[in-house]
Amino acid sequence: MLVLQCLGAVAALGARSIAAQGKADTASLAGPRPVDRILAIVGSKPILASQVEEQLALAQSQGAKIPEDSAGRDAARRQILSQMVDEELMVQQAERDTTIKVTEQEVQEAVEQTVQNVRKQFASIPEFRAQLQAAGFVSEEEWRRWLADQQRRSILQQRLVEELKGKGKLRPIPPTEAQMHAFWEANKGQQPKRPPAISFRQIVIVPKPDSAARARALQLAESLVVALRHGASFAEVAKRYSGDSASREQGGELGWFRRGLMVKEFEDVAFRLKPGEISPPVETEFGYHIIQVERAQPAEILARHVLIQPQLSPAQIALAKRAADSVHDALAAGRGASFDTLARRYSDPNEPKLADGLPVAQLPPDYAKAVGDDTVPGLKPVFVAGAATPRPRFVVFELLKRLPEGELGFDDVKDRIRDGLSQQLAIKHYLEILRRTTYVDVRL
Numbered sequence: 001m002l003v004l005q006c007l008g009a010v011a012a013l014g015a016r017s018i019a020a021q022g023k024a025d026t027a028s029l030a031g032p033r034p035v036d037r038i039l040a041i042v043g044s045k046p047i048l049a050s051q052v053e054e055q056l057a058l059a060q061s062q063g064a065k066i067p068e069d070s071a072g073r074d075a076a077r078r079q080i081l082s083q084m085v086d087e088e089l090m091v092q093q094a095e096r097d098t099t100i101k102v103t104e105q106e107v108q109e110a111v112e113q114t115v116q117n118v119r120k121q122f123a124s125i126p127e128f129r130a131q132l133q134a135a136g137f138v139s140e141e142e143w144r145r146w147l148a149d150q151q152r153r154s155i156l157q158q159r160l161v162e163e164l165k166g167k168g169k170l171r172p173i174p175p176t177e178a179q180m181h182a183f184w185e186a187n188k189g190q191q192p193k194r195p196p197a198i199s200f201r202q203i204v205i206v207p208k209p210d211s212a213a214r215a216r217a218l219q220l221a222e223s224l225v226v227a228l229r230h231g232a233s234f235a236e237v238a239k240r241y242s243g244d245s246a247s248r249e250q251g252g253e254l255g256w257f258r259r260g261l262m263v264k265e266f267e268d269v270a271f272r273l274k275p276g277e278i279s280p281p282v283e284t285e286f287g288y289h290i291i292q293v294e295r296a297q298p299a300e301i302l303a304r305h306v307l308i309q310p311q312l313s314p315a316q317i318a319l320a321k322r323a324a325d326s327v328h329d330a331l332a333a334g335r336g337a338s339f340d341t342l343a344r345r346y347s348d349p350n351e352p353k354l355a356d357g358l359p360v361a362q363l364p365p366d367y368a369k370a371v372g373d374d375t376v377p378g379l380k381p382v383f384v385a386g387a388a389t390p391r392p393r394f395v396v397f398e399l400l401k402r403l404p405e406g407e408l409g410f411d412d413v414k415d416r417i418r419d420g421l422s423q424q425l426a427i428k429h430y431l432e433i434l435r436r437t438t439y440v441d442v443r444l
Helices: 002-030 049-061 070-096 104-119 125-134 140-166 177-190 211-229 234-241 264-270 314-333 339-346 365-371 410-437
Strands: 038-042 045-048 197-205 253-257 282-284 287-297 300-308 354-359 383-385 393-403 440-442
Touching: 038 049, 038 070, 045 049, 045 070, 049 070, 070 140, 070 410, 070 440, 104 125, 104 140, 125 140, 177 410, 197 314, 197 339, 211 234, 211 287, 211 300, 234 300, 264 282, 264 287, 264 300, 314 339, 314 393, 365 383, 365 393
Parallel strands: none
Antiparallel strands: 038 045, 038 440, 197 354, 197 393, 253 300, 282 287, 287 300, 383 393
16 A cells, blocks of 8 residues: 555656646636636535646556547546545545545655655655756655645545445445446556466464463463553563564564454453553463553554463474374365364464465465475475464465466456445445535536
8 A cells, every 4th residue: 555655646747847847837828817717616615727627637647548639638637627626525525524534644754654654766866856957846845745645635535435334324336247248347457477377275373272281371370460551661662572473573563453454352441441540461373462552542442462372392392293294194184074164173263275266476484485386286295484482383285276377267266356345336426415415516
């Protein structure tokens, strides 16, 4: 997401530059007459011709094919104006919803990230500032204010959509086959090639700590809760004790998240905590979590945690390995329970049981090493994933198919088209409702 924001911001600078030059050229031909005008009013908010030209230039800078003839460019302007009207309707509706909040801090954090990444695209600060001036920005501060407004509007729209989905007011509308084929025909020229892909199913068996190890981990977690409640630094405790390698060096920081991203046991406690409160140890399949919520807003929290993982004994690891070998042998011999039955009995519920058309480049390193260039479908030898981690996993792996690089067809992307159009049609229906209840005057 950050990369897309960065590229969009760079492209926007170029687009503003093109639009600014176009306005300057028009002004020189037209003399002192004003060249800007109102093309639409949404509620009480005007949309100017210059804003439409900037969006037209932005689309062109990002690779969109804009007609060169006047009739074609006018049609493109009308389409862009319609999109801008829709965006303004969504923003105004989000601003009216008192449950939707966008803090100044999160906007400024996003702006700062974008600024830093955009600067990296230029060889020097003078070159960067020259591009800002060419784009019509008097200073970097003006550009930052523009970025902040764009970011705020984007977050408002995203949260409105999430809010509507949560309340059941934005239900997907299934597209017809004709609509899906029409979308494919209009966009198939922009589709990238299908990357090399692999389909497989797996049963992932994770060693379980014994009761003594769990008791020791719980005792440590409880002692850390006492220390934290007496003022110990949460960040320092996380860096020293946490078993979560993804957040440990950041002092346990997990960032902002909503329900559905963490395991249920974790979320049930985290979303009940008050900011600053330290939770008692919370047990999940990963171990014992100590949670602190730093900030909260409707349906979203900023939290951090310390994960205390029970140590696995060599005996428990060996037991999991024997279970994986036993499952593999049963499948190879074709005797006993089916793959699905064995998966329900033995597989880690947090691991996917099926991967269909996964790009080979997205395979985890342990999987890529185990599978190699194998193209023959069938059951493969058991391999270990995460051998160097405290939580190794034994993988019973069956290759279903492997596809080389090739051209994407309609059937390859049909499900994605259906999902995307279902969402678009739902939003379109909602916008039609907003248009009936909001003053909209289009003058182009």
